[in-house]
Amino acid sequence: MLNILVVDCLARAGGSRYSTFDVAGAGPRIVAGLVEEHGFNVKLEAYELAIKKRFDNIHLLFISAMSSDILAVRKFIYNAVKRGFRGIVVLGGPVSIGYRDVLSRFEEIDYVVVGEGEIPVEKILVHIDALISRDENVLRKIPALAYRNSSGDVVLTTPPIHTPIDKLSKLKPWVRVNGSYPYYRAIRFYVEVVRGCSNFRRPRIKSGELKCIDCGFCLSNDFKIRLKCPSNIPPGCGFCSVPYVFGSPRSRSVDSIVDEIEGLISHGAERIVLSAPDLLDYGREKLVEPNPLTDPCYPNANIDALEDLLNAIFSIEDVASGRVTVMVENVKSCLVNEDVAKLLGRFFKDTSIHIGVETGDDWFNDYVLGKPISSKQVVNAVKLLREAGLRPCIYLMHSLPFENIRVYDNTVKLVKQLAKIGVEKITLYKFKPIPGSAFEKLKVETCFPREVNRLKKIVSRVNRVGKKAYLNRTLEVYIVKNSRGCYGYPVKHGPVVVVKNTCRDSDEGYKAIVKITGVSDRVVYGEVLREIY
Ligand code: SF4
DSSP: OOEEEEEEOTTOTTTSOSSOOOEEOSHHHHHHHHHHHTTOEEEEEEHHHHTTSOOTTOOEEEEEOOGGGHHHHHHHHHHHHHTTOOSEEEEESGGGGGHHHHHHHOTTOOEEEOSOOHHHHHHHHHTHHHHHHTOHHHHTTSTTEEEEOTTSOEEESSSOOOOOHHHHHHOOOOOOGGGTSTTTTTOEEEEESEESOOOOOOOOOEETTEEOOOOOGGGOSSTTGGGOOTTOOOSSOTTOOHHHHHOSOEEOOHHHHHHHHHHHHHTTOOEEEEEOSOGGGTTGGGGGTTSOOOOSSSSOOOHHHHHHHHHHHTTSHHHHTTSSEEEEOBOOGGGOOHHHHHHHHHHHTTOEEEEEEEOSOHHIIIIIIOOOOOHHHHHHHHHHHHHTTOEEEEEEEESOTTOOHHHHHHHHHHHHHHHHHTOOEEEEEEOOOOTTSTTTTOOOOOOOHHHHHHHHHHHHHHHHHHHHTTTTOEEEEEEEEETTEEEEEETTOOSOEEEOSOOOOOSSOEEEEEEEEEEOSSOEEEEEEEEOO
16 A cells, blocks of 8 residues: 655745744645555655655655745655655646756656646545656546656646536545644645636737737626636736636535534644635625636625625534634635624624735726726725724735836835725735746736835835734733744734744644734734633
8 A cells, every 4th residue: 555645845935934834725635535545555744844754654745835835845745755655746736837947957757747736636646656656658648637757758748627616616625734744733724615716817918928908808798708708818817827727716505514514623622714815706706607706896796605604603612602713715805795794794704805906007907917906895894894804914015017107106005995994914025927827928027126115114104004903902812832933823814923022832722812022014012921722
């Protein structure tokens, strides 16, 4: 019997995290669940646990990572080989879209599963002997698999394939997280509720390889026509690869989501995040069947489907009692109206909720980024969510291709407006081209250091004000102590608390009350007053 180890390398960058030790993505658990269903000896381990073990008996490693984690992946494999590993390495996750670069540069990686994993991984498990013997006649038949052929060239068998909805609802992701993750009580376990994104607009610019011919397909009222662009511009926001890699939204069944959450809770999880590019896409694809859902803003959210899902989740005893916290990941602001805000407020009071805004310039967002969401919709959504008792946080980007002074000015204006309404946190990212996105090969760099600095300063001011609201307050947190220090993670999510007084070691993490004594842009500082349990 083969022994397989699934390793969660997500967000490990060069081999460690900065201060966010409390997140576990859904992907590695899905892969481990699939492997187990096929009858193999399998274990899922977080990078920090797996790196300490012996590997003599491990025959295959499935490693899940993002492109920014490639150094951690290489460190991990190097260490595994030193500790006796002689098997094969299959890489997957967001890093996979850059498979060509990965396989050309790093010989220690044997295979890459490109895009969604369910169908290729199942085929791999059926044909595992062919992977070991590198039988190309069989390898060629495994979809979305990249490898070096006998001549050393990198080949990809097929483009990424999208897992059908019925399969997504039958998944049994790994739930024995108490043996897989250190500090599992503190970790926010992401449970996938929707796969794929509904934005099939595109950047309509004419530059380099992006040659929009203004055919209007991606603006069409016919949702099927939006799938194809005659100029081969990948769908979605120009900086993002989600619609290309994961396709249009497909919602998992209520039962499968509830089963997974119950399984996680029975193995010690206390924090769950309902993961989706937009929670408000849940069940929305049903409203346009048999067409794919390719419009991010029309039709409105499927309130009935959302309510059914949330009622079922919040009927789980530990969730209803508040012992386990369930949170939302992202929503798109154009789908937030009064009914939606009221519904979310009923279930997610006091938790944070994230909205991708990118810039405050409507024309730029629509025409250049391919994101047809206006500042007015953002302001409205933040206001409604705030009034409903949630804590909205937003994402912005700078140094985007074609961004100019007007775009920065409008973004600063929007930030000021949002600050008045009381946005809790703004995360400002620097644009980096992502493989599989429309902007991947765009060789346009903008250079507005003064405007970027101005934006950074105002964002940092807003974040400081948001954090100052915590000063002298007490907060319920999960405590994690590791080699970097002692951190508190607010139960309902919020700023990381750097704990100044001593705290005890604990493999699973524990709850405590901390008093906030200081703030910076990124974190707050506090002292443990007492442990809860
Ligand atoms: S981006 Fe593509 S689909 Fe959209 S208008 Fe331009 S050519 Fe047509």
